[in-house]
Structures are given as structure tokens and as C-alpha cells.
Amino acid sequence: MNINVEFINSFVRSTVHVLKTMAFTEARAGKPYIKTNGEASGDVSGIIGMTGEHEGSMSLSFTAACICAIVSSMFGEPFENINDDVKDAVGELTNMICGDARRELEEKGYLIKGAIPSVVTGNNHHIKHVSNDPVIAIPFATGTGSFVLELSLSA
């Protein structure tokens, strides 16, 4: 089971960076762990596939309270439920976090392309990455709730 720690580090860094610069939100990364069972769950998730020399997928899963606080901070107006604006913001954050990590990895010689993201809504839905590679889960804490990033990317 091969895991490239540089991949994990880049996605952690880009998540903190994008949330700080785009949504004025401080996110603290918890300890990454390998998922052995269970699936990411949340009320809204962004999912994006990756191709190229390394293939995989990344998801970001938020509770409703956590994403509404992030998007309220992002736009400077209150959002109280997961409407179309919030969904679009989740898609945009997914795109930017994946793109920022891929740019850093490209500078290190890893060529990875990002696909078009999808946004899933539905109370307490679950996401399973269909891959033979390990799935790494990284929990993040913000002042208004937690979210989880999951990454499965071939080493």
C-alpha cells in the first residue's frame, strides 16, 4: 500500500490556504489517517476526479452548519441553509483546493489533471472512492464546525 506523503501535505496546505484567502476562515488540520472502513459523510460534498500520471479522486464533506458559516464569511452575508449559492461555493472551493494542490505538485514534477467537480447534497449522504489505492481522510476543524477531506491518489 503506497502513499505519497507529499500528496497529502499539498492538499492539507492548499485547503488551509484557500479557506483563509477565499473565505477568511482558519482551518486546522487534524492527523491524516487511512480509511479502513466507513465512508465520508456530510450534508454537502464536493467531489473531483484526477487523471494523468497519478489518478484518483478527492472529496470535501461538510455539515450544513460548517459550510453555511464558511460561505457566510466568504460572501459577507448570512447563509442559513444549503441553497444554490452554497452549492456553487462548494464546487468552487473544491476546484480551487484541488487546483492549488495540483499546481504545487506540478512544481515538484507530478503531473495531475483535475476534472469538473460535482456537488452532492442530501442529509447524511456517504461517499465511497472506488479505487484500489488507499483512501486518506484528513479531518479539519474551524471555529464553526468540522469537515473532512478524503483523498485517493495513486502513488
Added chain:
Amino acid sequence: MNINVEFINSFVRSTVHVLKTMAFTEARAGKPYIKTNGEASGDVSGIIGMTGEHEGSMSLSFTAACICAIVSSMFGEPFENINDDVKDAVGELTNMICGDARRELEEKGYLIKGAIPSVVTGNNHHIKHVSNDPVIAIPFATGTGSFVLELSLSA
């Protein structure tokens, strides 16, 4: 708003072909339409991103009854709820339908790569393709329920 009809035709053909050969299930395609609002909903969905000369994403959304009948036929044993085997089968069908369509399109000169699929579960979840390209929905009917394929792929 550009739509390449060859893309739609290839995904319709591959869906019918893969379900017939892998799951011994006859699927009849309804009339494709452009989604102007609303989102695909289902109890289980497979999602796959695409990159290359044409970028986008494809989803397949099934009701629980429909996918359980398909997977029961696929494995020759009864499946009554969406367990891990059913989720894996949705991931596999998503991969094969996308791969079969991409192979046909490659023969016509369209180079498209497929990412790793994800499988979403959760009663009545919704999926939104985050793209500036139109989203085409194609309803399919089987003897045991209906499902929908959604495709957003840049022309």
C-alpha cells in the same frame, strides 16, 4: 450552448451495451433533454470525472429498487438493499459505461480520459455538475425501474 450529439449517442449506446452484457438487463433510453434546473436524484449514484480535449463529468443515479434488481441479475443472487457489494457494482458499472463510451469516441478522434469513480449513497440525494457546459439528462427504463444518466462534457 454547444452540444456534441456524438457524445450523447456514445454514452446511450454504452449504457445499453454494458447493462446487457454485464447485468443481462435490457435498458431502453428515453429522450435526452437539457437540464435547465433541478438535479439528478436517487438513492445511489456513480460519478466519474473526465479530462483531456473534452472535460466534464457523468453520473448514473438509481433508485434502490432499480439497482438492487440490476445487481441481482448481474451476480445471479438476490440483493435487497444497498450494501457494499451493490456500491462496488455501481462503481464498476460507472467505470465500464464511461470507458466503453470513451473508447468509441477515441475511434472518432475525441481524446477523453476517465478519472476514478465515486459512489454516493443516501436516500434521495442530489447531484449537481459544476460546469459552464450544458447538462444533458438521459432517462432509462428497465423492467424493474428507471435510472438517469447525466452528462456534462465540453464540446
